[in-house]
Amino acid sequence: MADLPPYQFMALSSSMAPLEAGSALAMLADFNSRTGDDDRPLTDASETIHRLLMADKVIAPGGLRVHETRTHATVQPGCCCGLEDWREWLDVADEETLWLGHDPSPRA
Numbered sequence: 001m002a003d004l005p006p007y008q009f010m011a012l013s014s015s016m017a018p019l020e021a022g023s024a025l026a027m028l029a030d031f032n033s034r035t036g037d038d039d040r041p042l043t044d045a046s047e048t049i050h051r052l053l054m055a056d057k058v059i060a061p062g063g064l065r066v067h068e069t070r071t072h073a074t075v076q077p078g079c080c081c082g083l084e085d086w087r088e089w090l091d092v093a094d095e096e097t098l099w100l101g102h103d104p105s106p107r108a
Contacts, residue, residue, distance in 0.1 A: 009062050009077075032058055059084045063100070078102065 004010065004023060012024060032055055033048040052058065063077020064086055078101020092098050 009065065028052060028058060028060060031061055057084055064089060075100070 004020075010020070010024060010027075016024070029048050029052050032052050060083040062083055063081040064083065065077060066075045066089075067073070081099070081101040088098060
């Protein structure tokens with residue numbers, strides 16, 4: 001895995017190094033391998049990957065960070081505003097309010 005600082009966002013792109021891509025996949029596998037009530041990750045690697053591939057919805061911690069290059073305004077994702085909800089950004093074009101996480105209730 002890549003040597004990345006803990007609790008930081010990782011930019012996903014086609015220019016990621018192989019170790020960075022592996023780290024992103026490991027995070028997805030770990031985050032989506034929770035078994036339910038006891039919230040412990042699965043320990044069998046093949047079962048973990050199988051569940052990830054079979055999932056209807058893969059959840060990724062983090063979110064979309066938007067940066068406007070003309071004004072340099074940046075919108076950071078808040079807690080509970082994961083990548084699985086990226087389609088909600090499409091509603092902004094229709095002047096809908098975008099929820100970006102919990103208190104202090106950031107919105108766009």
